[in-house]
Structures are given as C-alpha cells and as structure tokens.
Amino acid sequence: MSSSAAAAAPAAPILEVANLTQTYATAAGPLTVLDDVSFTVPAGGTLAIVGPSGSGKTTLLGLCAGLDRAHSGGVRIAGEALEKLDEDGRARVRNAEVGFVFQNFQLIPTLTALENVLVPLELRGERGRESDALALLERVGLAARADHYPVQLSGGEQQRVALARAFINDPKLLFCDEPTGNLDAANARTVTELIFGLNRERGTTLVLVTHDPELAARCDRTLRLRGGRMVDET
Amino acid sequence: MSFAFILKTAARDARPSWRRLLFTAGSVVLGVAALVAVGSFGRNLQQELDSQARGLLGADLEVSVRGTPLPGAQAVLESLGGERSEEKAFASMLVFPGRDGAPDRSRLVTVRALDGAYPFYGDFVTEPAGARAALGAENNVVLEETLLRQFGVAVGDDVRLGQKTYRVSGALRQIPGESAAVALLSPRVLIGQAALEDAGLIGPGSIVRHKTYFKFPEGTDVEALVAANRERLREQRLGYDTVAERRQELGDALDNLNAFLALTGFVALFLGAVGVASSLQVYLRGKRATVAVLRCLGASGRTAFGVFLAQGAALGLGGSLVGAALGVGVQRLLPLLLADFLPVDVRVAVAWGEVARGVLIGVVLTLLFALLPLLAVRRISPLAALRAAVLDTGGRDPWRWFIGAGIAVAVTGFAIWQTGDWRLGLGFAGGLAAGLGLLAGLARAVVAITRRLKLASAPYVWRQGVANLHRPNNRTTLLVLALGTGTALLLTLFLTRATLLEQLRGVGAEGRPDLLFFDVQDDQVDGLRELLAREGTPVLAEAPIVTMRLQALRGVAVEDILRDPSSDIPSWTLRREYRSTFRDRLTDTETLVSGEWIPSVDDPDGIVPVSVEQGLATDLRIGLGDELLFDVQGVPVRTRVASLREVEWRRMSPNFFVVFPAGVLEPAPKFHVLASRADNGALSARVQQAVVADFPNISVIDLTLVIETLDRIFGKAELAVRFMAMFTLATGVVVLGGALASGRRQRIREIVLLRTLGATGRQLAGIQLVEYAVLGLLSAATGGLLAVGANVALAVWVFESAPSAPWTAFAVAVPTVTLISLVTGALAGRGVVNHPPLAILRRAGD
Structure with a gap:
C-alpha cells in the first residue's frame, strides 16, 4: 500500500475482489484456474500481479476488468458489482471507469493513431475531443504520427498510442497486461515511465500483470499467484 | 521434398480452416453449375434434333x-x-x-x-x-x-x-x-x-x-x-x-442461344474465380508464419508454394465437382424456361462430356486465379518466423504477367470455343474486361468518395461502419464488383426490355396511327372509310398497293443475277413480290436522302422516275440514275432511281420500298392499306369487330396487341436470361459471404477490442449493419450506373431510340441488393458480435 496514501486518510477501494473462483469444464472434469482470491485496491494505488505462466494472472485480470463472468465470488469497480451486470452493463462500466494496455498493443488496424485514441470517447457518444486526443499523443511523443495506421508504427510507438487511448477517458482504473512484454529495453523503459508518469498525473489506479520484477517493484503492492491461489502479498 | 510430403502437409494445414476453404470453394460452384446445365441441355437438344430430323x-x-x-x-x-x-x-x-x-x-x-x-x-x-x-x-x-x-x-x-x-x-x-x-x-x-x-x-x-x-x-x-x-x-x-x-x-440458331446462355453463366464462374483469389489472399496472409517455419525447417520456396497450390487445386476441384452435380439438377429447369422457344421437346439426360468440360473449365480458371495470391508464398522469407515485420524479398514478380496473360487466353479461348467465332470470342473477352474494369473503376471511385465524406456530425456507429469500407485491407472493390455485376446484368436486361417497349409505345404516340387495315379491296375503301368515321376513328393514312416483281436490274435479267454465283445481292431482294405504292408527296415517316422527289409524270409509257428506300438500294447495289425493270402483273414498266429515301419502318404507317410518282400505276389492279387511331382498348376492339363483320377479308394489326405480344415474348426470353444472370448475382452473394468469412478473424479481433473498450452489443451490431447496408447500396448504385450506361449505349447504337429510365427498377434493385448484402453480412458475421471479450487477453497472456 502506498505509504503516502496511507499517511493521509485511507482511500476508499476502487477495486474490490472477494472470494473469486473460476472453474472451466474440461474433458477431464472441472479445472479450477483461480481459487478463492480476495484483495482490494484503493483509489490511486498501484498493484502488480505476478506469477509463473499458467498461474491464473490473466484470468484474474480479465475477471477484474469484467471481461468474463466468475464461477463464484465477486468484483466491484467503484462500488458497482460486476456479477450483477450483463455484458452490455459491464461494457458501460469499462467504458466509463477502465483503461487497458495490452502486451500486443491491440490497436484497431483499420484506424489511424488518432482515431484509435478517440474510440473510447466515440463509443460513449462524445464529440469534438480531437484536441484532447492530440494532446495525449503529444504527451506520448506521437503527435506527428496521428494520421498513421498501426502497421506504419513500430512496436514501441504502437504501445504509446495504446497508452494514449487508455487515458483518453480519464479512467479510474488502468489494467495493464504485460505492457512491456513485446518491447525492447529502450522502448520498455519509455513505456514504463509513461505508464507511471500518467498514472501520477491523473491519479489513476493501476493494476498490472507482469513477469518483470523491476516493473513489479515500482508498484505499491505485489500479489503473487501460483496454481490459481494467492500465495503472497507484499 | 516429395510430392507426398506436399500433399500431406497441405491436408494437415487445411484441417483447422476447412470451413473457410469450403466457403471459398463455394464461389465457383454456381458458375460451374451454370456451364454444366447449359452445356448438358444443349447437347440433349442437339441429339433430339438429330433423332427427329x-x-x-x-x-x-x-x-x-x-x-x-x-x-x-x-x-x-x-x-x-x-x-x-x-x-x-x-x-x-x-x-x-x-x-x-x-x-x-x-x-x-x-x-x-x-x-x-x-x-x-x-x-x-x-x-x-x-x-x-x-x-x-x-x-x-x-x-x-x-x-x-x-x-x-x-x-x-x-x-x-x-x-x-x-x-x-x-x-x-x-x-x-x-x-x-x-x-x-x-x-x-x-x-x-x-x-x-x-x-x-x-x-x-x-x-x-x-x-x-x-x-x-x-x-x-x-x-x-x-x-x-x-x-x-x-x-x-x-x-x-x-x-x-x-x-x-435450327442447330445454328440453338447453338447461338446456347452460347449466349453459356457465356452468361461463364460471367458467374469468372466472378467466382476472382472471389477465390481474393479469399485465398486473406487466407495466405494468415499463413505467413506457417510458410516461414516450413522454410526455417528446410522447405524450399517451391515446396511451400506446392503445399498451398495443392490446397488451391483441391478448392477448384471440390467446388467444380459440387457445381457439376448442381448443374445436372439445374438442367432439368432449362427446358421449362425455354419451352416456347424450342422446336422440339427435350428429354433430359446427363451429358457426361459436358460435365467433364464444366469441371475442367472450373478447375483451370480457379487455379489460374488462385496462382495470383499463391505466387507471393514463394517469396516469404524464413526470417518472418523470427520477426513479423520482415519484408518479402524482391520487387515485382514477372510471373504475375504470365498468369494474367494465361487468364486472358483462357477466357478468350473459352468464348471462342463456345461461340465458334473468334471475333465473338474476342468481343466477349474484351467486353468482360471492359465491363468488370468499368465496374471496378466505379467501385474505387465510390470508395474514394466515402473516404472524403464528411460525416463528422453522424453518430459513431455510422462513421465507423462507413469508414470500414475504405480502411486499409478493405475489400470493398471486390465486394461491389461481386454484387454489382449481378445487379448490372439483371438491370440491363430490365432496362433494355423497357427501352424496346417504350420505343414501340412511341410508335403509337399521341395522334399517330395504332390500327392498320390491310387487304382492303378497291371497292371497299369508301365503305371502310365511312365505317371508321362513324366509329370515331377516322383514317389517318391511306395508300394504294400494286404488286410487282423485279425483272431486270441495270439491264441484267434477275434470273441471270440469281444464277450468277459471284453475285452478292441478297436473293430475297430479287425473288420477292414488291408491294409498291404511288403518290405525289413524301409522308411524315420518310426523309429524302438524295436525288429529286418527282411527284408525278405525264407520260406513263416513258421511263418512270421512282424513289427507292435507302437500305434496299444498298442491298441491290444500285444508286441514283440506275434502271430497274418491273413486271407489274404482266406489264413491263421501266423505271430509274430518281431519289433515295430513309424510311422510319417502326412507325405504324403504310411504308414502302419503292414509291412511284402519280400518273403511272393508277390503272393497275390494286388494293389498299389504311391506318387509323383508336386510342383505347375498348374502342379498338369495337372498331375491329365492326370492320370484320362488314368486311371479313380485311385484316387488322392492332398496335396494342403487338406491344402486348412482344412484351410477352421479351418476358419469356428475359426469364431464361435472367435465370442465368441470377447465377452471377448468387455467386456475388457467395463471394461476399466467402470474403466476410475469410476476414472473420480480423473482424473478431476488432469487435473484441471494441467490446473491451466498452462498446455495447447494439453498437457493434450497428456498425456491421451500417457497413453492409452501405456496401449493398454502393453495389446497387455501381451496378445500376453500369446498367444505365449499357442501356444508353444499346439504345443509341443498336436500337436507335431514346433510352428508357424506369426509376421503379432502381427502387426495387437498391433495397433488394442492400437487403441481400445485409442478410449475407448477418449470416457470415453470426456470433462475431457475441464473442467474449476475454479472448483479447488470451492472445497475449497465459
């Protein structure tokens, strides 16, 4: 937990995870990939989820972001229980409260950099925010590439566009899935600085899944998973 | 690497994508079916003619x-x-x-x-x-x-x-x-x-x-x-x-009909082959990694190419075999559609030669088109296995030109084979290239217009849907081509029929005759005139007719010309009985082209100056001043060509090849033709009734009946052609479905991403709806434009009349094609919108 946040009044949790269990049916019988995981993240906090491959990190991130329904247990984002919402309801919550950064960037290949950044706003019907999007692209150093399509950008540049997109709707929560996993060292450093810099500037809560111990170390807390169970929290 | 390895790898590699490949093969099914049906039916018909000769x-x-x-x-x-x-x-x-x-x-x-x-x-x-x-x-x-x-x-x-x-x-x-x-x-x-x-x-x-x-x-x-x-x-x-x-x-006439139907069917096959090439291109884009890995493991570029060529060949063969089976079934419908045009009843039997021919054409054309995207496989670098962004080696591939030439030769060869006439074959290939090129050009222009469309004030769903049409890797041109060709074919048929009928209606336009009475005897003229006046349909035009035969042309006896094997004068112009008239003025359906109009002569025994219709003069190889000797019911009459006239034959008036001046033929035995106007069906029927009752020998041609009949004949002929054209539209739909299916993976990725970013199901469905609706609209519009162009060209150069523009045809075509596009899009995109967003993490995470 952030010491500065703790020194002031304890912030209300923006993300609450309670007894989260996820089971998939397989030919060999039910397979539990997440087993009774509970934690909270206060507003403005940063949390790293680490663990070996197959430990359930991505499943946990997906459930936290409302990308899937849990077998049991619950997730609340800004007090709203995701399990009570249908897919469209969860989409609304994501659009209003959540930003995403993916390992493989996930830009829409058919949209320019600027258009990619604008998508979350356009989905909620907001108009005339091109200047905000350009300002964010400027912030990530890509204002000059606003009209370029993803295929015309390098991996590092694509991830910076993805960052601008993640922050355009001023999310309360930013989920990052191995954000530097596909980048070289120099680009990884740039992107990391941008993530934490923007996080500070905008007071966003950060939840990131990573294999990178250095990246995890920059977070307030680290949650360690193994075989679907929480084994450690520091 | 052995051939067995290539086949085995091709089969293994196709295993996970067999549904997509099946869809791709579907593009050629209908084209081959059309060819087999028409070919097999034609063969049966010829056999029937032989057996009943x-x-x-x-x-x-x-x-x-x-x-x-x-x-x-x-x-x-x-x-x-x-x-x-x-x-x-x-x-x-x-x-x-x-x-x-x-x-x-x-x-x-x-x-x-x-x-x-x-x-x-x-x-x-x-x-x-x-x-x-x-x-x-x-x-x-x-x-x-x-x-x-x-x-x-x-x-x-x-x-x-x-x-x-x-x-x-x-x-x-x-x-x-x-x-x-x-x-x-x-x-x-x-x-x-x-x-x-x-x-x-x-x-x-x-x-x-x-x-x-x-x-x-x-x-x-x-x-x-x-x-x-x-x-x-x-x-x-x-x-x-x-x-x-x-x-x-009969055989020649039916061969022509058969060739025409087969070529219409071939357009469907051609379009299907283009669809196969396009779907394969997308499919092969996803196979870069596979090819690169094969190359890393020691496969040559040729082996990798062989693996996917085998898949292409299997596609062509599979699609063509299914098409042939379908064609054998469809063949049963053709005798029903063409019943009124066939001189014999046709027994339906499978003509195996035609089945084999259809399959062969299907496989060859599919393979030729498949080679275009397949060529790129040879140039995929093994480095692509390590870095996705590695560019393929080399510049332009000269083999593309060879294959392009191969396609041109195959299409022209097929058309010549089918029509048995190299000029027609070249004309068909050129026409196909021009038509498709024009349609593709129009489609590109329309795509460029959508790109420039300022939709800033439109909702996001609209902008995204329209934008999908001009984004990189879009296949709007292909899809507009696929749907537009069928639309253009069907609309052209419809518009041509409308133009022809409009032209006929123009014949009877306000004030012009629409009833023609012929075989009127000398002593019946006055009675008939009175009767018509009484019925309120007064005579608008009248002409005496004198029958005669041509006896000599420029001093040479007609018999000698007929016997002369070197003569190129059509024999009907020499053999026929001429029905000529005499009068002192031109009528409003005639225009003097050259020479002098001589209204009357005083000396009936001299050389009579006559006026000859221009087309007949060309056929008879005569000009102004040439002499014609007519045998007027036993009396020789010498004439010379004093003038040439252009005659508007289409008008319902007494028109003549040869017009004599007044003062010569009056004493000859003659009969008359009269024209009048009834304006409405009831009056027309009453007048005809009265005339037939009083003058049973007089026959009446009723323009309304002519128009109705021709409309019926056009309708029946159009039905058969439309049936074949439907194959093209249906192929367009299959190509559309195939293209959507082959682009499904990219589509899912986009939709899942939008879902993750907070798009609702309604928004996602809306984007697709707008995209396919606009696509359908563009297809109908481009197909329609081409049809209008074709109709104007036909009207001006072939029918020599004003083109008709029935907007109802567009009012039907536009929503229909849009609906087809929407339904196909909805079916091909089934389940895409509901894809769980979690998939987005699975691609990257554990």
Whole structure:
C-alpha cells in the first residue's frame, strides 16, 4: 500500500475482489484456474500481479476488468458489482471507469493513431475531443504520427498510442497486461515511465500483470499467484 | 521434398480452416453449375434434333413462294415427282361469336390451309391427338392452344373465318421444327384447303405464302435432286428447304442461344474465380508464419508454394465437382424456361462430356486465379518466423504477367470455343474486361468518395461502419464488383426490355396511327372509310398497293443475277413480290436522302422516275440514275432511281420500298392499306369487330396487341436470361459471404477490442449493419450506373431510340441488393458480435 496514501486518510477501494473462483469444464472434469482470491485496491494505488505462466494472472485480470463472468465470488469497480451486470452493463462500466494496455498493443488496424485514441470517447457518444486526443499523443511523443495506421508504427510507438487511448477517458482504473512484454529495453523503459508518469498525473489506479520484477517493484503492492491461489502479498 | 510430403502437409494445414476453404470453394460452384446445365441441355437438344430430323420439316423437301407463283412454277413442282402436299398461309381475322348477347371478339391469326398428307413424317401435337387428320373435308379448324385459353373456347365450339363458320376440332400444341414463340403475335389456325372455299378469305392483294411439301421414295438423294433443279427453282423465284438445311438452321440458331446462355453463366464462374483469389489472399496472409517455419525447417520456396497450390487445386476441384452435380439438377429447369422457344421437346439426360468440360473449365480458371495470391508464398522469407515485420524479398514478380496473360487466353479461348467465332470470342473477352474494369473503376471511385465524406456530425456507429469500407485491407472493390455485376446484368436486361417497349409505345404516340387495315379491296375503301368515321376513328393514312416483281436490274435479267454465283445481292431482294405504292408527296415517316422527289409524270409509257428506300438500294447495289425493270402483273414498266429515301419502318404507317410518282400505276389492279387511331382498348376492339363483320377479308394489326405480344415474348426470353444472370448475382452473394468469412478473424479481433473498450452489443451490431447496408447500396448504385450506361449505349447504337429510365427498377434493385448484402453480412458475421471479450487477453497472456 502506498505509504503516502496511507499517511493521509485511507482511500476508499476502487477495486474490490472477494472470494473469486473460476472453474472451466474440461474433458477431464472441472479445472479450477483461480481459487478463492480476495484483495482490494484503493483509489490511486498501484498493484502488480505476478506469477509463473499458467498461474491464473490473466484470468484474474480479465475477471477484474469484467471481461468474463466468475464461477463464484465477486468484483466491484467503484462500488458497482460486476456479477450483477450483463455484458452490455459491464461494457458501460469499462467504458466509463477502465483503461487497458495490452502486451500486443491491440490497436484497431483499420484506424489511424488518432482515431484509435478517440474510440473510447466515440463509443460513449462524445464529440469534438480531437484536441484532447492530440494532446495525449503529444504527451506520448506521437503527435506527428496521428494520421498513421498501426502497421506504419513500430512496436514501441504502437504501445504509446495504446497508452494514449487508455487515458483518453480519464479512467479510474488502468489494467495493464504485460505492457512491456513485446518491447525492447529502450522502448520498455519509455513505456514504463509513461505508464507511471500518467498514472501520477491523473491519479489513476493501476493494476498490472507482469513477469518483470523491476516493473513489479515500482508498484505499491505485489500479489503473487501460483496454481490459481494467492500465495503472497507484499 | 516429395510430392507426398506436399500433399500431406497441405491436408494437415487445411484441417483447422476447412470451413473457410469450403466457403471459398463455394464461389465457383454456381458458375460451374451454370456451364454444366447449359452445356448438358444443349447437347440433349442437339441429339433430339438429330433423332427427329425428318420430323422437323415434316417432309423431304419444302418449296415455297411468297405471293402469286409465276406461271411456270407449277410445272417445275410437278416435275420433281414424289408425293406432294400443299399449304397456303395468310393472315386473317378469326371471329369468336359472342354468347348470350355478348359482342363478337376477333383476333389476327395466321391461317394455314393444308391439303394432302402433310406432315409426312412425325405429327402435329394436338389435343385431342390426331386432330390434324380430321381437317379433311369437313369445316373443321384446329386452333393454337393459347387461343382456346384466351377466348374461353372449347373443342366443338364454332368460330368464323371470313364469311364461313367452322367447328373447332382440336387445340394445336406444337408443330415439330417450329417454336411456339413465333406464333405468339399471330397464332396458327389449321384448316383443310377444301374448307377454304366460299370463305372469301383470299382476294387480290392478299399476301399468301404457298408451300409445297414433298415426300420421295426411300433412298432418294434429295440434296442431289435439289442441286440438279436449283436453277429451275430460282428461275421461278421459288425458295426451298431440305431436311439437312432445316436441321442446320435450327442447330445454328440453338447453338447461338446456347452460347449466349453459356457465356452468361461463364460471367458467374469468372466472378467466382476472382472471389477465390481474393479469399485465398486473406487466407495466405494468415499463413505467413506457417510458410516461414516450413522454410526455417528446410522447405524450399517451391515446396511451400506446392503445399498451398495443392490446397488451391483441391478448392477448384471440390467446388467444380459440387457445381457439376448442381448443374445436372439445374438442367432439368432449362427446358421449362425455354419451352416456347424450342422446336422440339427435350428429354433430359446427363451429358457426361459436358460435365467433364464444366469441371475442367472450373478447375483451370480457379487455379489460374488462385496462382495470383499463391505466387507471393514463394517469396516469404524464413526470417518472418523470427520477426513479423520482415519484408518479402524482391520487387515485382514477372510471373504475375504470365498468369494474367494465361487468364486472358483462357477466357478468350473459352468464348471462342463456345461461340465458334473468334471475333465473338474476342468481343466477349474484351467486353468482360471492359465491363468488370468499368465496374471496378466505379467501385474505387465510390470508395474514394466515402473516404472524403464528411460525416463528422453522424453518430459513431455510422462513421465507423462507413469508414470500414475504405480502411486499409478493405475489400470493398471486390465486394461491389461481386454484387454489382449481378445487379448490372439483371438491370440491363430490365432496362433494355423497357427501352424496346417504350420505343414501340412511341410508335403509337399521341395522334399517330395504332390500327392498320390491310387487304382492303378497291371497292371497299369508301365503305371502310365511312365505317371508321362513324366509329370515331377516322383514317389517318391511306395508300394504294400494286404488286410487282423485279425483272431486270441495270439491264441484267434477275434470273441471270440469281444464277450468277459471284453475285452478292441478297436473293430475297430479287425473288420477292414488291408491294409498291404511288403518290405525289413524301409522308411524315420518310426523309429524302438524295436525288429529286418527282411527284408525278405525264407520260406513263416513258421511263418512270421512282424513289427507292435507302437500305434496299444498298442491298441491290444500285444508286441514283440506275434502271430497274418491273413486271407489274404482266406489264413491263421501266423505271430509274430518281431519289433515295430513309424510311422510319417502326412507325405504324403504310411504308414502302419503292414509291412511284402519280400518273403511272393508277390503272393497275390494286388494293389498299389504311391506318387509323383508336386510342383505347375498348374502342379498338369495337372498331375491329365492326370492320370484320362488314368486311371479313380485311385484316387488322392492332398496335396494342403487338406491344402486348412482344412484351410477352421479351418476358419469356428475359426469364431464361435472367435465370442465368441470377447465377452471377448468387455467386456475388457467395463471394461476399466467402470474403466476410475469410476476414472473420480480423473482424473478431476488432469487435473484441471494441467490446473491451466498452462498446455495447447494439453498437457493434450497428456498425456491421451500417457497413453492409452501405456496401449493398454502393453495389446497387455501381451496378445500376453500369446498367444505365449499357442501356444508353444499346439504345443509341443498336436500337436507335431514346433510352428508357424506369426509376421503379432502381427502387426495387437498391433495397433488394442492400437487403441481400445485409442478410449475407448477418449470416457470415453470426456470433462475431457475441464473442467474449476475454479472448483479447488470451492472445497475449497465459
């Protein structure tokens, strides 16, 4: 937990995870990939989820972001229980409260950099925010590439566009899935600085899944998973 | 690497994507089906013609003459020997007596008065069977079956021809060798020649076609007999037809019909092959990693190419085999669609040669098109296995040119094979290239317009949907091409038919005649004039007609020209009976092109200055000042060409090839033709009724009936062509479905991403809806534009009339094609919108 946040009044949790269990049916019988995981993240906090491959990190991130329904247990984002919402309801919550950064960037290949950044706003019907999007692209150093399509950008540049997109709707929560996993060292450093810099500037809560111990170390807390169970929290 | 390795790897690699490949193969199914159906049907038809050859003529030889035979004709006919049967065919009005006080009704028909035992081979198809035999001496008639239906007449009822009443003894269904379509305008009525007496049907000036049918003893060489008597027949201006000639004429006509239908079907196959190439391109884009890994593991570029070539070949073969099976089924429908145009009943059987040919064409064309995207496989670097962004090696691939040339040769070769005429083949290939090129150009232009469209104020769903059409890797041009071609074909058919009908309606435009009375005798003119005035349909045009024959042309006897093998003057222009008129002025359907119009002459015995229709002058190879000698019913009349006229034949007015000045032909035996206008159907029927009652020998051509009939003929012909064109539209739909299916992975990725970013299901569905709706709209618009262009070109250069633009056609085509696009899009994109967003993490995470 952030010491500065703790020194002031304890912030209300923006993300609450309670007894989260996820089971998939397989030919060999039910397979539990997440087993009774509970934690909270206060507003403005940063949390790293680490663990070996197959430990359930991505499943946990997906459930936290409302990308899937849990077998049991619950997730609340800004007090709203995701399990009570249908897919469209969860989409609304994501659009209003959540930003995403993916390992493989996930830009829409058919949209320019600027258009990619604008998508979350356009989905909620907001108009005339091109200047905000350009300002964010400027912030990530890509204002000059606003009209370029993803295929015309390098991996590092694509991830910076993805960052601008993640922050355009001023999310309360930013989920990052191995954000530097596909980048070289120099680009990884740039992107990391941008993530934490923007996080500070905008007071966003950060939840990131990573294999990178250095990246995890920059977070307030680290949650360690193994075989679907929480084994450690520091 | 062994061939076995290539096949095994191809099969293994295709395993996870077999559904997509199946969809891709579907693109060629309909094209091959069309070719097999038409080819197989054509073969059956030709076999039928061969087996019924003698029945097609009903005799060994048919000799005919239009108008009064020359005095020596009968002697020539008798000298040919064999058993003879005669027929006189002429136009007349058939009257259906009204029942229970209802007024009589009448209809222009072609009366065919028969004697003897014709047909000697085969029989007319009648209901009840054998009605032909009952024509004999009694006053029986056999009516075209459509007449019975149309006028509610039954066998046993009475009808009137001229001044005589006849009993309907049967319905005529088919005369072997004749197609029912020819009888639509003037239905056939069969009677015995003996029953013709006292009917007063044939008067002076009646155009009667005399036919004599011959049956010779078995073993007679009819061709040799005809060859030996050719000159004598020509001298008497007699035309002739043998079984072999009739078989040849029918075969040629049906070959043309077959080639036309096959080429229409080929457009569908071509479009399908383009669709295969496009789907394969997307498919192979996803196979870069596979190819790179194979290369890393030691496969040569050629082996990698071989693996995917094997898949392409399997696609072509699979699609073509399914298409062939479908074609064999579809073939059963063609005889039904073409029934009115076929001279014989066709038995449906599978023509295996045609099936093999369809499959071969399908495989070759698919492979040629598949090679275009396949070539790139050879150039994928093994480095691509390590870095996704590695560029493929080399610049432009010269093989693309070879394959392009191969496609051009294949298409042209097919068209020449099908039409048997290299000019037509080249024309088809050029037309196809021009049509598709134009459509692709239009599609690109429309895509460029959507890119520039300022939709800033439109909702996001609209902007995203429209934007999808011009984003990188879009296949809008292909899809517009796929749907647009079918739309263009169908709309062109529709517009052409509308233009032709509009042109006919223009014939009877306000104030112009729409009723033509012919065979009017000298002493009937005044009576008819009075009657028409009384009925409120006064005479608008009138012309006396004098029949004559051409005796000499520029001093050379017509017989000598007919005998001269080096003469290129069409023999009909020399043999025919000319029906000329005389007057002192031009009519409003004529324009003087050259020379001087001479209204009248004072000296009837001098050389008479005549005016000749321009087209006839060209055929006869004559010009101003040339001399023509006419035999006017036994009196030689010397004339010279004083002027040439252009005649608007389409107008319903008495029009003539040769017009004499006043002052020469007045004393000659003549009859008249009169024109008037009735304006509405009821009045027209009443006038015809009154005329037929008072003057039974006079025949009436009713423009409304002509238009109705031609509309029906167009409709029937269009049905068959439309059926083939439907294959093209359906192929377009399959190509659309295939393209959407092959782009499904990218589509899912986008949709899942939008879901993750907070898009609702409604928004996602909306984006797709807008995209496919706009796509359909663009296809209809581009197809429509092409159709309008084709129609204007046809109207201006072929039909020489103003193009018609029925907006209702667009009002139907646009929403229909849009709906087709929407439904196809919805079916191909089924489940995409509901893809769980979690998939987005699975691609990257654990």
